[in-house]
Structure formats: structure tokens, C-alpha cells
Amino acid sequence: xxxxxxxxxxxxxxxxxxxxxxxxxxxxxxxxxxxxxxxxxxxxxxxxxxxxxxxxxxxxxxxxxxxxxxxxxxxxxxxxxxxxxxxxxxxxxxxxxxxxxxxxxxxxxxxxxxxxxxxxxxxxxxxxxxxxxxxxxxxxxxxxxxxxxxxxxxxxxxxxxxxxxxxxxxxxxxxxxxxxxxxxxxxxxxxxxxxxxxxxxxxxxxxxxxxxxxxxxxxxxxxxxxxxxxxxxxxxxxxxxxxxxxxxxxxxxxxxxxxxxxxxxxxxxxxxxxxxxxxxxxxxxxxxxxxxxxxxxxxxxxxxxxxxxxxxxxxxxxxxxxxxxxxxxxxxxxxxxxxxxxxxxxxxxxxxxxxxxxxxxxxxxxxxxxxxxxxxxxxxxxxxxxxxxxxxxxxxxxxxxxxxxxxxxxxxxxxxxxxxxxxxxxxxxxxxxxxxxxxxxxxxxxxxxxxxxxxxxxxxxxxxxxxxxxxxxxxxxxxxxxxxxxxxxxxxxxxxxxxxxxxxxxxxxxxxxxxxxxxxxxxxxxxxxxxxxxxxxxxxxxxxxxxxxxxx
Amino acid sequence: xxxxxxxxxxxxxxxxxxxxxxxxxxxxxxxxxxxxxxxxxxxxxxxxxxxxxxxxxxxxxxxxxxxxxxxxxxxxxxxxxxxxxxxxxxxxxxxxxxxxxxxxxxxxxxxxxxxxxxxxxxxxxxxxxxxx
Numbered sequence: 001x002x003x004x005x006x007x008x009x010x011x012x013x014x015x016x017x018x019x020x021x022x023x024x025x026x027x028x029x030x031x032x033x034x035x036x037x038x039x040x041x042x043x044x045x046x047x048x049x050x051x052x053x054x055x056x057x058x059x060x061x062x063x064x065x066x067x068x069x070x071x072x073x074x075x076x077x078x079x080x081x082x083x084x085x086x087x088x089x090x091x092x093x094x095x096x097x098x099x100x101x102x103x104x105x106x107x108x109x110x111x112x113x114x115x116x117x118x119x120x121x122x123x124x125x126x127x128x129x130x131x132x133x134x135x136x137x138x139x140x141x142x143x144x145x146x147x148x149x150x151x152x153x154x155x156x157x158x159x160x161x162x163x164x165x166x167x168x169x170x171x172x173x174x175x176x177x178x179x180x181x182x183x184x185x186x187x188x189x190x191x192x193x194x195x196x197x198x199x200x201x202x203x204x205x206x207x208x209x210x211x212x213x214x215x216x217x218x219x220x221x222x223x224x225x226x227x228x229x230x231x232x233x234x235x236x237x238x239x240x241x242x243x244x245x246x247x248x249x250x251x252x253x254x255x256x257x258x259x260x261x262x263x264x265x266x267x268x269x270x271x272x273x274x275x276x277x278x279x280x281x282x283x284x285x286x287x288x289x290x291x292x293x294x295x296x297x298x299x300x301x302x303x304x305x306x307x308x309x310x311x312x313x314x315x316x317x318x319x320x321x322x323x324x325x326x327x328x329x330x331x332x333x334x335x336x337x338x339x340x341x342x343x344x345x346x347x348x349x350x351x352x353x354x355x356x357x358x359x360x361x362x363x364x365x366x367x368x369x370x371x372x373x374x375x376x377x378x379x380x381x382x383x384x385x386x387x388x389x390x391x392x393x394x395x396x397x398x399x400x401x402x403x404x405x406x407x408x409x410x411x412x413x414x415x416x417x418x419x420x421x422x423x424x425x426x427x428x429x430x431x432x433x434x435x436x437x438x439x440x441x442x443x444x445x446x447x448x449x450x451x452x453x454x455x456x457x458x459x460x461x462x463x464x465x466x467x468x469x470x471x472x473x474x475x476x477x478x479x480x481x482x483x484x485x486x487x488x489x490x491x492x493x494x495x496x497x498x499x500x501x502x503x504x505x506x507x508x509x510x511x512x513x514x515x516x517x518x519x520x521x522x523x524x525x526x527x528x529x530x531x532x533x534x535x536x537x538x539x540x541x542x543x544x545x546x547x548x549x550x551x552x
Numbered sequence: 553x554x555x556x557x558x559x560x561x562x563x564x565x566x567x568x569x570x571x572x573x574x575x576x577x578x579x580x581x582x583x584x585x586x587x588x589x590x591x592x593x594x595x596x597x598x599x600x601x602x603x604x605x606x607x608x609x610x611x612x613x614x615x616x617x618x619x620x621x622x623x624x625x626x627x628x629x630x631x632x633x634x635x636x637x638x639x640x641x642x643x644x645x646x647x648x649x650x651x652x653x654x655x656x657x658x659x660x661x662x663x664x665x666x667x668x669x670x671x672x673x674x675x676x677x678x679x680x681x682x683x684x
Contacts (some may be wrong), residue, residue: 019670019671022669022670022671023669023671023673026665026668026669026671027665027671027673029665030661030662030665033661034658037654041654149653150570150571153657154567154571157567157657157661161661161664161665161668164665164669165668168669
């Protein structure tokens with residue numbers, strides 16, 4: 001924005017100089033005309049009267065001279081002569097009385113203004129002298145004054161006006177026009193036409209000013225060009241640095257193993273690195289400009305519920321977000337990939353959010369290994385059912401959740417004849433028997449039941465939402481299936497059985513899982529002591545029985 | 553027709569009427585100026601509208617007149633000028649001709665000069681007083 005003192009004035013203000021000059025010239029001339037008129041017209045009537053007096057004297061002198069030179073002139077001769085003189089002088093008429101002669105010429109109004117002159121003349125036909133009386137009748141002085149005024153005013157007015165025009169033209173040439181030319185040039189320069197220069201052709205002060213201002217403009221332009229060049233150099237250097245920085249960033253983004261996606265502030269995708277293309281199954285070109293929600297379909301691994309898009313959440317909450325749960329990405333080809341993600345907002349200099357950067361990492365292998373480790377930690381390596389530790393955890397979890405709404409029942413199974421198979425056919429047969437026995441249990445225990453190998457040939461079954469009656473029915477059925485089961489090993493067949501101790505987890509009955517497991521063990525021992533291959537429901541008085549070494 | 557040309561015509565006619573002793577011309581001019589002043593139907597405006605249509609905007613006679621937005625009196629300066637000139641002519645030519653004989657001549661020259669130069673001191677003064 002230009003400073004106020006550099007803003008061009010309006011056209012009217014620009015025209016103020018010629019206007020002022022015109023005012024000064026013309027109205028100065030008018031003033032001069034008024035003064036001149038006053039001087040010329042002052043006492044005009046007196047001047048005219050004096051002029052008339054002079055005219056009367058001149059006529060009287062001529063008449064006297066004529067009468068002296070023509071003493072014998074007749075009336076007609078005198079009248080003809082006077083007639084011509086009246087028209088020569090500014091008189092309306094005259095009357096000459098000389099002896100017996102009386103000559104009247106022109107308008108003779110005795111009521112009007114007149115002048116009388118008397119002269120003495122010698123007469124040739126008579127001795128002595130005679131008097132001649134001349135009366136001159138004057139015209140109306142006011143009329144003469146009016147005519148004179150008109151002449152003076154007209155000549156003065158026209159002369160002054162013409163003089164004023166000439167003066168104005170001269171001033172325009174020497175002052176106004178060069179000044180206006182300079183103003184126009186200055187206006188053009190201020191409007192941005194920096195190549196415009198003032199006219200240096202003149203040799204007067206305007207020429208000097210033009211040369212001075214042109215030199216100043218040249219210097220200014222040179223400085224500006226230098227500054228512009230420096231600014232361009234700086235901009236070029238900045239651009240180069242920026243380009244190098246960008247190249248580094250691009251190469252880095254292309255090289256890293258994480259998928260990186262950037263969006264604008266409204267969640268529109270702007271960039272995907274190659275890993276992101278690989279992970280999402282979309283090319284950068286096809287994804288560019290589309291919404292991030294359409295590219296990423298995420299859901300929770302455990303619950304299979306959709307996960308809110310982290311970029312949308314990050315832009316809404318204006319804070320960085322990291323995944324704290326196992327999230328699965330579903331690609332357009334329906335392939336699922338375990339991912340971990342983190343999102344951070346991108347902020348401008350003034351701390352406004354201008355986008356977000358999303359980093360995705362393929363954690364399929366890690367999560368698979370974690371799952372395997374977790375499985376190994378919780379499952380029996382031989383039979384594939386839960387191990388004692390996981391069983392205890394589930395039991396503890398059941399206790400923590402409370403058992404007042406639906407009863408849970410714990411069954412403690414001790415396989416009969418396992419030791420015989422193991423001893424006669426070897427450990428391999430024993431292991432195979434355990435595997436087949438576990439498979440049998442899995443086949444006949446409903447899905448809600450948790451099966452675990454508690455040790456050796458002992459198994460535990462935790463039946464959820466199963467009261468004692470149903471548990472007895474289920475275990476009885478299981479015992480029947482176990483009795484029907486035949487274990488074949490190298491052309492030998494073995495029948496196996498199981499002793500089952502059944503404990504109902506009634507509220508408040510047991511303090512902890514050790515109590516429960518002890519009760520179940522006791523019930524199982526009681527069943528085994530009662531003749532094997534049977535079911536025994538735990539009763540509080542069973543606790544008096546001591547656990548004896550297993551019979552096998 | 554612009555106001556400047558109209559001023560030149562009026563001034564010239566006034567001077568011719570005075571020079572040739574045509575009182576009818578002077579009284580006709582007085583009547584025209586009074587008519588313009590009262591009705592604001594000014595001859596330049598009427599002639600221009602007849603020639604170029606009703607939307608024509610006449611240039612200002614006086615180049616140095618201030619903006620119309622500053623006017624305090626809702627009466628056009630040109631109208632006031634017509635009335636003032638007519639009044640001065642009546643005074644100088646009709647009523648007090650003997651002592652004020654110079655007034656019509658002055659007005660004639662002033663109008664002609666204002667038309668030729670484009671600067672009218674009377675308009676400037678009226679605008680300063682607040683006329684529109």
C-alpha cells in the first residue's frame with residue numbers, strides 16, 4: 001500500500017494549477033480593465049465640454065479669418081462655406097450675424113446649449129469696421145459621453161480579453177504544460193510504470209528538475225533491481241534448500257518400512273509412500289484426493305467392531321493418537337492385515353492444523369508370534385487344551401465375575417488305566433492316549449466349557465452357566481462315551497475310564513481357587529476310591545478325606 | 553450546449569445589446585435569466601437533453617468548484633447566479649442607469665470571460681456560501 005503522500009490527487013486537484021493561472025490572468029485582466037475604464041471614463045463629460053469649447057474657438061477663428069479675407073462675400077457664399085465647417089466640427093448648428101447678413105446652419109435650438117463668439121472685421125465698401133456675432137449650438141453632451149463610453153469599453157474589453165488569452169497561452173506553454181507533463185509522468189511512475197521518465201528536452205528549470213528526477217528514478221530502479229536480484233537469489237537458495245530437504249524427506253519416506261499417509265485438514269489424502277501403497281493395496285495416484293475414511297477400513301481384532309478412523313479423530317481432537325489395541329486393516333481385496341498406527345496433526349506456523357500424518361506398521365508377524373506365545377503359555381503342548389495356569393486364570397476370572405447369576409461347575413477328571421498304557425506301551429502311547437482322550441473331551445463338552453490338562457492324566461472342565469444337575473447329566477454322558485472309547489496301539493486295544501469329581505461353584509462357598517481345586521481333587525479322589533469310572537459330587541464332609549497318592 | 557457556451561452567448565448578447573442600444577435584447581435576457589432561476593429549466597440543459605437524451609450529464613462550468621456533497625443550501629448555484637445576474641441587470645440598466653451604467657457592461661464582460669476561461673468567480677463564491 002502506497003503512503004498517503006504518494007497517492008495521486010484527483011483530476012480536479014491536478015487541474016488546479018492551470019485553473020489558478022487562468023483565474024489570476026483573466027480576473028487580473030478584468031481588474032486592470034476596471035481600473036483602466038475608471039481612469040478613461042472619469043470626467044469624460046468635462047473633457048467633452050472642453051473639446052466642444054475648443055471646437056467653438058476653432059470655428060470662430062476660421063469664420064473671422066474668412067470674413068477678413070473675403071470682405072465682399074455674399075450671403076450664399078458665406079452659407080456654403082459655413083455649411084462645410086459645421087460638418088467638420090462637432091457642433092449641431094451655428095448662426096452668424098454680420099451687418100445685415102444672418103446665416104443659420106444646422107440645428108439651432110435656442111433652448112439648448114450654445115456658445116457665442118464676437119469678432120471685429122474691416123468692410124471694404126464702407127469705411128470703418130463691423131462686428132460679427134457667431135452662435136454655435138452644441139450637441140447633447142450625455143449622448144456624446146455615452147458614445148464615448150461604448151467605444152472605450154469595447155476597445156478596452158476586447159483588447160484585455162485578447163491580451164489575457166495571449167498571456168494565458170504563453171503561461172500555458174512555459175509553465176502549465178510542462179508542469180502538467182511532469183505531473184502526468186509522476187502519476188504514471190506512481191501507478192507502477194517504472195520505465196516512464198520525465199522530459200529532459202527543456203533547458204529551463206523544468207528540464208533541470210526532469211534530469212534530477214530521472215536520475216533519482218534510475219538510482220531507485222537500480223537499487224530496486226539489486227534488491228530484487230538479492231531477494232531472488234535468496235529465494236532460489238531457499239528453494240534449493242527446500243528441494244534438497246524435500247528430496248531427503250521423500251527418499252526417507254520411500255525407504256522406511258512404515259506406511260506413511262498424509263492428509264489435508266479435511267482428511268483428504270495428499271500423499272502415500274510406497275509402503276502405504278503396498279499395505280493399503282491402493283496406488284498413490286488412485287488414493288490422492290479421496291477421503292482417508294474410504295481408504296482405511298479398520299476394526300478391532302478381538303471384538304470385530306469398526307474402529308473410528310484415527311486421522312478423523314486426530315483432526316477433531318487436535319492431538320496425536322497412537323493405537324492402543326489390536327487393530328486390523330481390511331484392504332479393498334478383503335485381505336486383513338494386523339497393523340499398529342500413530343497419527344499426528346501437522347501444524348502451520350501459526351499453530352493451525354493443516355493436515356495429519358498417519359504412520360501404519362504391519363505387525364502381522366509380531367502379533368502372530370504374540371498369539372503363538374500366548375497360546376503356548378496357556379495351552380498344553382501335547383493335547384492342545386488349556387494348561388493348568390490358564391485354567392486357574394479362568395477359574396479366578398469366574399470367581400471375580402461372581403457366580404450368582406448362573407452357576408458354574410468344575411469337573412476334575414482323573415484318567416484310569418493311563419499308567420498301564422504308559423508302562424506297557426511306552427510314553428509315546430501314553431502321549432497318544434492323552435491326545436485322544438483330550439479330543440474325546442472336546443467332542444463331548446459344549447463350547448462354553450473350558451477343558452484343561454491339569455497335570456499327568458488329570459483334566460479339568462469348567463462348565464459355564466451349568467448347574468449341578470446339568471453338569472451331572474453331562475458328565476454321566478461323558479463317562480459313558482469314555483467307557484465306549486477304545487485306545488488302539490500296535491494291534492492292542494485298551495479300555496480307559498475316568499473318575500470325575502464335580503464341584504458346584506456356589507456363591508460364598510469357596511474362598512479361592514485353591515479351595516475349589518482342593519475340593520474338586522477331593523471329589524475326584526473319592527470317586528476313584530469308590531471304584532473308579534464314576535462321578536462323585538463334592539460334599540463338604542468329603543474334606544475330611546485326605547488326598548492319597550494316585551493309584552494310576 | 554454547455555454552461556460555458558451559454559455564458560459566452562449571454563455575455564456577448566448583453567454587450568451587443570448595450571453597444572447597439574437594443575433595450576429589448578437586454579430585457580429579453582433578463583426575462584430568460586429570471587425564468588431559468590425560478591424554474592431551473594436551464595437552456596444548456598434543455599438543449600443538451602433535446603440533442604443527446606435525458607441521461608446526458610453536463611460538465612461543470614467552473615473547473616474549480618468544490619464537490620457538490622459539501623453543499624449546505626439545497627439550491628443550485630447556477631440558478632442563484634441567474635437570479636443575481638437578472639437582479640443586477642434590472643438595477644444597473646432599468647432602475648439606476650445613470651449612477652450604475654457600468655454594471656451591465658461589467659456583467660457582460662464577466663459572463664463572456666467566465667465562459668471563455670471556464671472560471672466563474674460568482675459560482676465559486678456561491679459554492680463557498682453553501683449553494684449546491
